Amino acid sequence: MAEETNAATGGAADAARGAADAAQGPGMPQLDFSTYANQIFWLLVTLVVLYFVLSRIALPRIAAILAERKGTITNDLAAAEDLKAKAAEAEEAYNKALADARAEAHKIIADAKAEIQADLDEATEKADAEIAAKAAESEKRIEEIRASAMESVKEVARDTAQEVVSALGFKADEKAVTDAVDKRLKG
Amino acid sequence: MEGDIAQLGQYIGAGLAGIGSGAAAIGVGHVAGNFLAGALRNPSAAGGQTATLFIGIAFAEALGIFSFLVALLLMFAV
Amino acid sequence: MEFHPMDQFIVTPLFGDGPVGMFTITNVTLWMALTVIAVVALLVLGTSKRATVPGHMQSVAELAYGFVYKMVEDVAGKDGVKFFPYIMTLFLFIVFANFLGLVPTAFTVTSHIAVTGVLALMVFLTVTVLGFVKNGAKFLELFWVSSAPLALRPVLAVIELISYFVRPVSHSVRLMGNMMAGHAVMKVFAGFSQVAVIAPVSILAVTAMYGLEVLVAFIQAYVFTILTCVYLKDALHPSH
Numbered sequence A: 001m002a003e004e005t006n007a008a009t010g011g012a013a014d015a016a017r018g019a020a021d022a023a024q025g026p027g028m029p030q031l032d033f034s035t036y037a038n039q040i041f042w043l044l045v046t047l048v049v050l051y052f053v054l055s056r057i058a059l060p061r062i063a064a065i066l067a068e069r070k071g072t073i074t075n076d077l078a079a080a081e082d083l084k085a086k087a088a089e090a091e092e093a094y095n096k097a098l099a100d101a102r103a104e105a106h107k108i109i110a111d112a113k114a115e116i117q118a119d120l121d122e123a124t125e126k127a128d129a130e131i132a133a134k135a136a137e138s139e140k141r142i143e144e145i146r147a148s149a150m151e152s153v154k155e156v157a158r159d160t161a162q163e164v165v166s167a168l169g170f171k172a173d174e175k176a177v178t179d180a181v182d183k184r185l186k187g
Numbered sequence B: 001m002e003g004d005i006a007q008l009g010q011y012i013g014a015g016l017a018g019i020g021s022g023a024a025a026i027g028v029g030h031v032a033g034n035f036l037a038g039a040l041r042n043p044s045a046a047g048g049q050t051a052t053l054f055i056g057i058a059f060a061e062a063l064g065i066f067s068f069l070v071a072l073l074l075m076f077a078v
Numbered sequence C: 001m002e003f004h005p006m007d008q009f010i011v012t013p014l015f016g017d018g019p020v021g022m023f024t025i026t027n028v029t030l031w032m033a034l035t036v037i038a039v040v041a042l043l044v045l046g047t048s049k050r051a052t053v054p055g056h057m058q059s060v061a062e063l064a065y066g067f068v069y070k071m072v073e074d075v076a077g078k079d080g081v082k083f084f085p086y087i088m089t090l091f092l093f094i095v096f097a098n099f100l101g102l103v104p105t106a107f108t109v110t111s112h113i114a115v116t117g118v119l120a121l122m123v124f125l126t127v128t129v130l131g132f133v134k135n136g137a138k139f140l141e142l143f144w145v146s147s148a149p150l151a152l153r154p155v156l157a158v159i160e161l162i163s164y165f166v167r168p169v170s171h172s173v174r175l176m177g178n179m180m181a182g183h184a185v186m187k188v189f190a191g192f193s194q195v196a197v198i199a200p201v202s203i204l205a206v207t208a209m210y211g212l213e214v215l216v217a218f219i220q221a222y223v224f225t226i227l228t229c230v231y232l233k234d235a236l237h238p239s240h
Helices: A002-009 A012-016 A033-167 A174-186 B005-041 B043-077 C027-045 C056-076 C078-101 C113-143 C150-192 C199-236
Strands: none
Touching: A033 A174, A033 C027, A033 C056, A033 C078, A033 C113, B005 B043, B043 C056, B043 C150, B043 C199, C027 C056, C027 C078, C056 C078, C056 C199, C078 C113, C078 C150, C078 C199, C113 C150, C113 C199, C150 C199
C-alpha cells in the first residue's frame, strides 16, 4: 500500500534504500508523500520566478521587438507606396510634357503651314495682279494699235476717196468726204 | 516461487492493464487516420484543425496512459 | 537488474542524506533551477540585442512567443489574451522541464504527480473562479447542454459535472503519465542491454524510444497548454 511505501521511505529507512533492496522495488517514488511538500514548494518558487521574469522582462521585450518590426515593415511599405506614387506622378508629368511637346510641334507645323500658305497666297495674288495688269496693258496697247489702225484706214480711205473724186473731175470738198468716209466706216 | 497469491494477482492484473495501452494505440491511430482522410479530401481546411487533432490524440492517449499507470501501480505501489 | 526503472524518479537531497523536508535542496530544486535558467537564457538573454533582424536565439524566442500567443488568441479568444503571460509560463516551464528531463541521468520534474497536480489544480481553480467571477451563475450553463432534448439534460448535466471535476485529474495524470511512462520504458530497455545477446536490439529500441520521447515531450507541453486554453475559453464563454 502507499502508506507502507511512505513509512518505508521515511526517515532513516530512506538512506538505507539503495541497490540492495532495489530488487524488492522502491515502489513508485511519485507516491512518496513525504517529498510532496518539497516538490510543491520548489515548484511554486519556480513558477513565481518564471512568471515575473516573463511578464516583467521577456514578454514585453519580445512584444516590443515584434511591434517595432511590424512598424518598420509598415513604414517601409508606406515609403514604397509613396515612391510608387511619386514614380506614377513623374510618369504622368513626362507624359504631359510629351503631349505638350507634341501639341507644340503640331502648332509649329500648322503655323509654318499657314505662313507658307499665306506667302503662297500673297505671291499668287501678286502674280495674278501682275498678270492682270500686264493683260490690261496688252489690251490697251492692242486697243491703241487697233485705234491707230482704224485711223490709218480712215486716212487712207479719205485720201483714196479724195483722189477718186478729184480723178473723176470733181472738186472734192474735204469736209464732205471726211463725213462720208466716217459714215461709211461706221457703217 | 514462494510468492503469495496476491502478488500473482498483481502481476496478472498489471499485464491485463497493459492491454489498455494497445487499445489506446488503436484509438490514436483512428484519430490520426481519420484526420488524414479528411485532410486529403479538403486540404485547405486541414491547417486550422491541427489543434483539434492534437487534442483528440491527447484524449485518446490519456486513457492509454491511465491503463499504463494502473499497471505500474499494480506492479510497484500496491 | 542492477537498477530499478523507477529509481530515476526518486527525490533525493543534493547535499547529505537527511530526510526530504519542505525546504531541502533536492534534485527537484536543481532541475527546476536549470529550467528557469534555460528559459531566461532563451527569452531574456536571447532577445537582449533587440535586433530587428533576429539571430538564432531571438528567432526561437519569437517563435515560442508567437506560437503560444496565437494559440491563446485562437482558442481562448481575444479576451483570453490577458492570461497570456500565465499560459506562457506554464508552457515554457513544462516544455523545458520535459526536454531537460531527456538529458541522460537527468531528473524529470514533470514526471511527478505532485508537480503536474499542482499545475493542473492551479489551472482548474483559476478557471473555475474566473468563470464564476466573469459570468456569475450563468457559468453553470456550461453544464446545462441547451442543444440537447429537455429530458436528457439532467443526465447530461451530471455527466458534464463529473467530466468537469475529472479535468484536473486527467490534465495532470496525462502529462505525468506520459513523462514517467516514456522514461520508465527507456530504462527497462536499457536494463535489457545488460544481456549481450539482445543488447543491440535493446540499444536500438532505446534510441527509437528517445526519438519518440523528444516528440512526446513537446506534444505533451502543447497539449497541456492548449487544454488550458480550452478550459479558459469555457470559463470566459460558458454557453455551448
